[in-house]
Amino acid sequence: MTSKNSINHKFIGNWNLISMFSQAEDKSKIFPNSNQVNGLLIYTNDGIISAQLGNANRIKFKNQDFRKGNDFEINQAFNGYISYFGNYSINHEKEYIVHDIKMSLFPNWINTKVKRYYEFDEDILTLKATPILYDNVLRTPTLIWQKIRSK
Numbered sequence: 447m448t449s450k451n452s453i454n455h456k457f458i459g460n461w462n463l464i465s466m467f468s469q470a471e472d473k474s475k476i477f478p479n480s481n482q483v484n485g486l487l488i489y490t491n492d493g494i495i496s497a498q499l500g501n502a503n504r505i506k507f508k509n510q511d512f513r514k515g516n517d518f519e520i521n522q523a524f525n526g527y528i529s530y531f532g533n534y535s536i537n538h539e540k541e542y543i544v545h546d547i548k549m550s551l552f553p554n555w556i557n558t559k560v561k562r563y564y565e566f567d568e569d570i571l572t573l574k575a576t577p578i579l580y581d582n583v584l585r586t587p588t589l590i591w592q593k594i595r596s597k
Contacts (some may be wrong), residue, residue: 450538455542456566457536461591463499464570468578476585479497479526480488487571495534495545499589502526508521541565543573556586562589568592 463485466473485499504526509517515523530550536543545560562573575587 450536453538454536456573457489457534457564458491459489460496460594461489461571462594463487463589464592465590466499466588468580468587470583472586476580485589485591489534493533494531496531497545498527498529524551528552569595 463483465481466479466485467477468481469475471503480503480567482502483499484502485497487499488494490497503594504523505519507519507523509515517589528551530545532545533541533546535546542561542563545562546589547555547558547560550556560575562575565572565574569592569594571591571593577584577586579585
């Protein structure tokens with residue numbers, strides 16, 4: 447049996463996003479960003495989480511001022527990216543982590559709690575959300591992260 451402190455320690459550090467998909471019961475997957483993703487997930491020793499992830503090939507704005515994008519550019523930028531930070535807590539018995547979000551690019555997540563079921567395999571962390579209906583199919587959003595080791 448793995449101890450609570452051992453599980454807590456496994457989370458702490460920096461994680462690189464290696465895959466992001468939603469999976470149906472029949473195991474079919476859809477990749478919302480064509481599996482061209484990039485992301486960084488940080489868990490600190492004192493209970494802070496920061497997450498940045500999205501489409502690695504988003505279009506660039508024609509204007510260098512991010513406030514001057516046209517509607518299409520803004521829509522693509524927003525829909526291809528998510529970021530948030532806050533605190534986290536771990537439910538060891540049911541193997542899930544809760545991200546208590548303090549600020550987010552998606553305003554509806556501010557001051558909410560997001561639950562993710564976790565699995566570890568060596569230096570790989572898999573986080574799964576509760577299944578959601580996506581294009582009339584129940585799918586489980588899944589993020590696979592690899593621990594970044596210091597050189």
